[in-house]
Each structure stands twice: as structure tokens, then as C-alpha cells.
Amino acid sequence: MKVTFPHMGNMAIVVKALLKELNIEFIPPPPITKRTLSLGVQHAPESACLPLKMNIGNFLEAAEKGADTVLMAGGIGPCRFGYYNQVQREILNDLGVNLNMIVLEPPDNHIGELLKRLRALTGSNSWWRLVKAIRFAFAKCEALDDLEKAASRIRCRELQRGDVDRVYAQACEAIDQTTTPKEIEQCRDEFLTKMRSLPLDHQKRPIRIGIVGEIYTLLEPSSNGFMEKNLGRLGAEVSRSIYLSEWVNEHLLKGLLPVKGHKLTRKRAQPYLSCMVGGHGQESIGATIEYAQQGYDGVIQVGPLTCMPEIVAQSIMPNVEKDFHIPVLTIYVDEQTGEAGLLTRLEAFVDMLERRKRNQVESGMQG
Amino acid sequence: MKITSVLTLSPTKVEAERPPIIGIPRALGYYEYLPLWRAFFECLGCSVVLSPVTNKAILDQGVRASVDEACLPVKLYYGHVKALSGKTDYVFVPRMISVQSKTYLCPKFLGLPDMLRGAAAFDSTYPQMLVANVNSRLSGGGWDKALMEAAEELGFSRLRIREAQKIAWKAQKDFEHRLIQGEYPPSALAIWEKSGRVLEPEGVLPRSTKRRESAPSGGPRIAVMGHSYQLFDSFTSMNLLARLKAKGVRVITPLATDDEKCRQATRFLPKRLFWSFGQKLLGSSLHLMNEPLDGLIYVAAFGCGPDSMIGEMVERHARRLDQVPYLLLTIDEHTGEAGVVTRIEAFLDLITRRKEGHLLSAKAQLG
Ligand code: SF4
Numbered sequence: 001m002k003v004t005f006p007h008m009g010n011m012a013i014v015v016k017a018l019l020k021e022l023n024i025e026f027i028p029p030p031p032i033t034k035r036t037l038s039l040g041v042q043h044a045p046e047s048a049c050l051p052l053k054m055n056i057g058n059f060l061e062a063a064e065k066g067a068d069t070v071l072m073a074g075g076i077g078p079c080r081f082g083y084y085n086q087v088q089r090e091i092l093n094d095l096g097v098n099l100n101m102i103v104l105e106p107p108d109n110h111i112g113e114l115l116k117r118l119r120a121l122t123g124s125n126s127w128w129r130l131v132k133a134i135r136f137a138f139a140k141c142e143a144l145d146d147l148e149k150a151a152s153r154i155r156c157r158e159l160q161r162g163d164v165d166r167v168y169a170q171a172c173e174a175i176d177q178t179t180t181p182k183e184i185e186q187c188r189d190e191f192l193t194k195m196r197s198l199p200l201d202h203q204k205r206p207i208r209i210g211i212v213g214e215i216y217t218l219l220e221p222s223s224n225g226f227m228e229k230n231l232g233r234l235g236a237e238v239s240r241s242i243y244l245s246e247w248v249n250e251h252l253l254k255g256l257l258p259v260k261g262h263k264l265t266r267k268r269a270q271p272y273l274s275c276m277v278g279g280h281g282q283e284s285i286g287a288t289i290e291y292a293q294q295g296y297d298g299v300i301q302v303g304p305l306t307c308m309p310e311i312v313a314q315s316i317m318p319n320v321e322k323d324f325h326i327p328v329l330t331i332y333v334d335e336q337t338g339e340a341g342l343l344t345r346l347e348a349f350v351d352m353l354e355r356r357k358r359n360q361v362e363s364g365m366q367g
Numbered sequence: 368m369k370i371t372s373v374l375t376l377s378p379t380k381v382e383a384e385r386p387p388i389i390g391i392p393r394a395l396g397y398y399e400y401l402p403l404w405r406a407f408f409e410c411l412g413c414s415v416v417l418s419p420v421t422n423k424a425i426l427d428q429g430v431r432a433s434v435d436e437a438c439l440p441v442k443l444y445y446g447h448v449k450a451l452s453g454k455t456d457y458v459f460v461p462r463m464i465s466v467q468s469k470t471y472l473c474p475k476f477l478g479l480p481d482m483l484r485g486a487a488a489f490d491s492t493y494p495q496m497l498v499a500n501v502n503s504r505l506s507g508g509g510w511d512k513a514l515m516e517a518a519e520e521l522g523f524s525r526l527r528i529r530e531a532q533k534i535a536w537k538a539q540k541d542f543e544h545r546l547i548q549g550e551y552p553p554s555a556l557a558i559w560e561k562s563g564r565v566l567e568p569e570g571v572l573p574r575s576t577k578r579r580e581s582a583p584s585g586g587p588r589i590a591v592m593g594h595s596y597q598l599f600d601s602f603t604s605m606n607l608l609a610r611l612k613a614k615g616v617r618v619i620t621p622l623a624t625d626d627e628k629c630r631q632a633t634r635f636l637p638k639r640l641f642w643s644f645g646q647k648l649l650g651s652s653l654h655l656m657n658e659p660l661d662g663l664i665y666v667a668a669f670g671c672g673p674d675s676m677i678g679e680m681v682e683r684h685a686r687r688l689d690q691v692p693y694l695l696l697t698i699d700e701h702t703g704e705a706g707v708v709t710r711i712e713a714f715l716d717l718i719t720r721r722k723e724g725h726l727l728s729a730k731a732q733l734g
């Protein structure tokens with residue numbers, strides 16, 4: 001059995017850690033390139049949302065390298081994601097690509113169900129070993145999140161363009177190499193220090209932007225035109241409503257681990273969106289409110305074109321904008337979205353926020 | 368900030384004044400649940416007003432009121448709700464979360480009342496809305512609970528409400544029975560498009576007195592698949608059904624396949640579909656493909672999540688069987704009638720040629 005999995009941000013490093021601990025052979029999909037996307041676009045239904053297409057690209061490229069099994073997350077509705085694997089199976093089937101699919105559905109009740117499903121994968125490994133492997137992989141996940149958060153916060157202050165991203169890339173590489181929980185921690189601290197000791201503009205008072213939206217386009221930089229990096233370079237401090245460890249914990253582990261979840265965020269959305277709508281629709285509304293309350297200057301909502309939960313959230317966003325006085329820019333991406341076009345929109349938004357902030361400061365001084 | 372809650376009417380009002388006028392938008396759930404809704408409210412003594420048949424003005428209203436990315440059926444819903452303003456005390460806007468246990472409707476159905484409420488906060492011309500959650504995932508949380516809640520808000524007594532529910536279900540069951548019997552859905556629905564049906568001596572019509580609308584025999588047998596609000600709104604479907612019938616086509620719609628047959632037809636799939644109507648679409652398509660069928664037309668809403676997945680499944684199965692010609696019509700507000708007509712004609716030509724071809728080859732084999 002040679003296991004592969006879809007890319008989503010730093011997910012590959014985490015899954016690799018899990019599989020290595022369990023002594024399972026794996027073939028990670030090659031990094032996402034133009035070819036990955038065009039393979040996906042060629043074989044997936046045109047009207048499918050972007051993540052499905054990217055997944056197909058990943059699977060096909062991994063199969064070329066010899067993978068024979070896919071490990072992926074599932075869902076039980078109401079959004080398309082829960083039905084991805086069924087459609088993907090049919091597509092691969094028609095292409096004559098033999099990939100066995102192991103789908104980790106979010107457990108209905110408790111973690112035992114997930115462990116049982118993982119059993120299909122783990123074979124002779126003991127429960128204890130499985131739990132240990134999950135914890136190890138999750139520790140990597142959290143470390144990566146810390147590094148990513150730090151990078152998005154300080155990128156706007158770098159004096160030498162590209163410094164932060166260079167160190168961040170090294171950090172991911174190094175975390176990938178770690179083999180014990182202790183090493184993970186050391187590695188994280190080492191690189192956080194490294195990042196902070198880069199030549200930075202500590203005087204800068206940057207505008208702050210929160211990014212909310214659909215999970216895949218939030219987590220996978222290649223799908224959102226490297227939005228965080230570009231916003232940082234345009235001079236904005238950036239934070240994101242959801243990080244990988246939170247998604248893994250909430251979606252797969254059913255909140256087993258003591259990590260900050262989004263219960264409260266969803267609750268904040270209630271007066272506007274009283275019902276869960278699948279995906280991260282409620283989180284998008286709730287997180288926008290939270291960002292406004294924390295004094296952020298603006299919010300960007302991102303999602304794949306035709307993303308249903310985000311369309312619901314987008315429809316309600318004007319009310320949040322008005323009640324909490326925070327500008328929101330909604331950006332949908334698909335295979336035709338170019339980084340250059342996106343950059344123009346980001347520039348305009350950052351400009352607007354900076355002007356707005358200056359005006360507020362000035363009128364504040366007069367008043 | 369004021370968030371308009373569902374209702375503000377005090378219970379005593381009903382006794383004091385005339386019972387309220389209830390508006391029903393001729394969109395989305397209307398095509399499947401009108402008999403239930405109308406009979407229910409009329410039995411309570413309310414008068415029921417329907418929004419006009421979809422027209423250009425309603426479309427324009429809807430397009431203006433909603434976000435660009437929403438699907439056409441949702442845009443139309445906005446338009447129909449607005450068309451009722453000034454004509455009703457309340458517009459009935461059920462939040463259809465789930466109408467069958469363990470299933471969902473699409474995220475936009477779940478968010479719809481909130482989306483409308485959001486829009487109404489900016490636009491005082493929206494009518495007052497009567498919202499109630501329909502959630503069959505919760506035990507005892509289906510239509511009965513929703514109607515009970517709605518009517519209690521209006522100030523009716525439980526006893527009276529239960530009585531009305533009984534009659535309403537009789538009406539609904541009769542309607543569904545007719546559909547399964549193969550009655551042409553628009554004519555089964557037409558009975559309920561006039562007011563006062565429940566007051567007629569026979570109350571709910573005895574079953575199937577009306578002859579089944581048998582289209583001319585011998586014409587091609589074509590399955591027309593799609594959400595009912597897509598197929599039966601003749602404005603959005605470009606009058607597709609009538610056009611086909613005029614050409615002598617025997618049209619079959621998904622409503623004519625019962626749940627059991629749908630389940631049988633999809634049993635071989637590893638994963639059950641969690642959208643209730645989606646399950647009907649997929650099950651019905653697969654079921655009909657196993658019968659003699661000359662073609663299948665799938666009418667999808669542009670940007671529709673479920674259609675993108677189900678349409679793909681259906682198409683792949685149709686192609687694999689290589690017996691059932693498949694036509695996908697994707698419709699949005701920019702779709703031109705002429706284009707649709709041309710494509711239908713080409714499709715019918717193809718079917719005729721195939722049939723002749725089969726005849727010829729059969730003859731050749733005989734001779
Ligand atoms: S949340 Fe959006 S991107 Fe994800 S499956 Fe649903 S529609 Fe597709």
C-alpha cells in the first residue's frame with residue numbers, strides 16, 4: 001500500500017508525520033503547479049468548486065508516482081465536500097486510474113469511530129501507537145501554525161523583501177525533519193526567534209487585515225493567489241480566521257484536543273446567521289465580527305467561485321459591515337483567477353484601508 | 368442594532384381582528400409543498416396570496432436584491448418575496464434545513480431566511496416574514512413542528528392547528544400520490560394554485576380521478592431531470608417541458624419515481640447522498656436509465672452546488688451505458704432562449720437518428 005493525500009496548506013507535513021510514525025508507506029503528491037490545476041480542470045466537472053479540481057490534480061500526479069491509495073477527509077453535508085470522494089472515485093474510475101480511497105468521515109459521536117476508520121489503514125499497529133502518532137502529527141501541525149501566524153504578522157515589517165518567507169520555508173522544512181516531540185518544540189522556538197531577529201521595521205503601524213472564508217482557499221496559498229504573502233508585502237499585518245490545527249481538531253478529531261475552537265465564533269454569528277450552513281459560512285460571519293471588535297481595519301472573505309456557504313455569508317456581510325463599521329472585500333477564486341488580477345484588487349483594498357485609517361487618526365486628533 | 372425577529376404579533380390579535388393574509392412566494396419549495404402550505408393556512412382561516420408567475424420584473428427585482436454569485440432560483444426567490452410586499456401581512460418563508468431524516472437541503476436553503484432578513488434591513492419595502500425551521504434531522508422537527516410554530520406565532524390554538532395539519536397532510540399526500548402516478552406535475556399543482564380548494568365539498572379530491580396525461584404514444588421517451596423549481600417554472604426553464612410535449616416527446620420528471628425505487632437504484636454506490644432532492648435526482652436518473660429511455664436532459668442552475676455533483680454522476684453513468692444520449696442545459700439569468708431551443712432541437716434530431724439507426728440495424732440483422 002502506497003498512500004497519498006490531497007494538499008491543503010501544510011497538511012502534507014502533518015500527514016507524512018502520521019504515516020511515518022505508523023510505518024505506512026506513502027507518496028506525497030508533487031507540489032501544486034499549473035499542471036496540477038490543469039489536470040484537475042481537464043477531468044473534473046467544470047461547475048465543481050475549485051478544491052475538488054485541485055484534489056483530482058493531486059491524485060493523478062501522485063498516481064503517476066506510484067501511489068495506490070488515497071487518504072482524505074469526508075463529510076456528511078450539507079455542503080459538496082461530503083460528496084467529493086464519490087465523484088472523484090467515478091472520475092478516476094473512468095480514467096482507469098486505480099486508487100483505493102480511505103475516507104475519514106467526521107465521527108458522528110465520538111473519536112472512537114474515527115480511530116476505527118483509521119484502523120483500515122493502520123493494520124497491525126496497536127491503539128497506543130496510533131494515539132501516539134496522532135499526537136505527534138498534531139504537535140507538528142500546531143508548530144507549523146505558530147510559524148505561519150508569526151510570518152503573516154511580521155511580513156509587513158521586513159526591510160529586505162523575501163526575508164520572512166525564506167525563513168518560513170526553512171522552518172517548514174525543518175519541522176518536516178523533526179522526529180520527536182521535543183525536537184518539534186525546539187525547532188519551532190528556534191525559527192520563531194530567527195524570524196523575529198530579521199531586520200524589521202519595528203516603528204511601523206501597519207493596517208491589520210483579517211482573512212475569513214472557505215477552508216481550502218484559506219489554507220492553500222496556491223489557490224488564493226498567495227494572498228497572505230502579497231498582503232504582507234503591500235504593508236498589511238494579516239491574520240486568518242482558521243488555521244490547520246483548528247480544522248483538524250474540529251473537523252476530524254471532533255474537538256478532542258484542548259485547542260481553541262470556533263464555538264464562540266459561530267455564536268457571534270447567530271444574530272445574523274442563525275443556522276449552520278455547512279462549510280464555514282457561520283465562521284466567516286462570526287470571525288468578521290471578532291476582527292471588527294479587535295480593531296482590525298478590514299476583512300477579506302475568500303472562497304471558491306460558487307461556494308455555497310460563502311455565498312450565504314456574503315449575502316449577510318453588508319449587515320455586519322454596517323453594524324460594526326468594518327469594510328469587507330469578498331474574493332472568489334477559480335481556475336481562471338490570476339495572481340496579477342488579484343494583486344490589483346488587494347492593492348486597491350489596502351490603499352482604501354490606509355486612507356480610512358489616516359482619516360480616522362486625523363479626525364481623532366482634531367476631536 | 369435592531370435585528371428584526373421572526374414575528375411580533377401578539378396572540379390576541381387573531382381573535383380581535385381578521386386572520387392574517389399569508390403570502391407564498393412562487394419559488395423554491397413552492398413546487399413541492401404548495402398543497403401542504405395552502406391547505407394549512409386556509410384551514411386556519413387565513414387567506415393565502417401567491418406571488419405572480421415569474422416574469423421579467425420579478426427576475427429584475429431578484430437580481431438587484433441578491434448577490435451576483437447566487438444561483439438563479441435563489442435570486443428569483445428574493446424577487447417573489449418582494450413581489451408580495453403590500454399584499455400580505457406575512458410572507459411564509461420556511462427555513463428548509465431537512466425534510467427527510469438524515470438529509471439536508473443545500474446550504475442556501477438553510478441560510479435563506481437570514482439572507483432575506485439581511486436584505487430587508489437595508490430596504491424597507493420588504494414584507495414582514497414568517498419564518499419557521501423545518502428540520503427532520505431532529506426528532507419531531509419536521510413540517511409539523513414548523514407549521515405549529517408558525518401558526519402559534521400567529522396566535523392560533525394548538526387544537527385548531529392540529530386540525531389544520533391533518534387536512535393539510537391529506538392534501539399534500541394526495542398531491543404526491545398523483546405525481547407518483549405520473550400525473551404531469553404542473554397540472555397536479557394547478558389545483559392548488561386557486562384558493563378555496565379545501566372548502567370544496569369533496570375537500571381533497573378523490574385520488575386519480577383525472578386521467579393520466581398521456582402524451583402521444585410512440586414519441587421518444589425522455590427523462591427531464593432537475594430541481595422542481597427549475598423545471599416547472601416555465602420562465603426559467605424557457606418553457607422546456609411544454610416545448611418537448613409539443614414535439615410529441617413523452618416527458619418523465621424526477622417526481623414520478625418513488626423513494627424506494629430511488630434507493631434501489633443508488634444502492635450500489637458506496638456513499639448515500641445527503642441532499643434529499645439530490646438523492647431523488649440521482650436515484651430517479653439511474654432508475655430510468657435502466658428502463659427503455661431515449662434520452663436524458665439535465666437542467667442545471669448555473670452555480671448550483673448539488674447540480675454540479677449530481678449532473679456529473681448522471682452524465683458519467685449515461686456515457687458508460689452508452690445507450691442514453693445526455694444533454695446538460697445550464698441556465699442562469701443570461702441564458703438566451705434561442706440557444707436553448709437550438710440545442711433541444713439538435714438533441715431531438717440526434718435521438719430520432721439513433722432510433723432510425725437502431726431500426727435499420729435491426730432490419731439488417733433480420734434480413
Ligand atoms: S464549502 Fe464551498 S468549496 Fe467547500 S465543498 Fe462547499 S461549496 Fe465547495
Ligand code: SF4
Nearest residue numbers: 438473475668671672
Ligand atoms: S440546490 Fe442549487 S439551485 Fe437550489 S438553491 Fe441550492 S444551489 Fe441554488
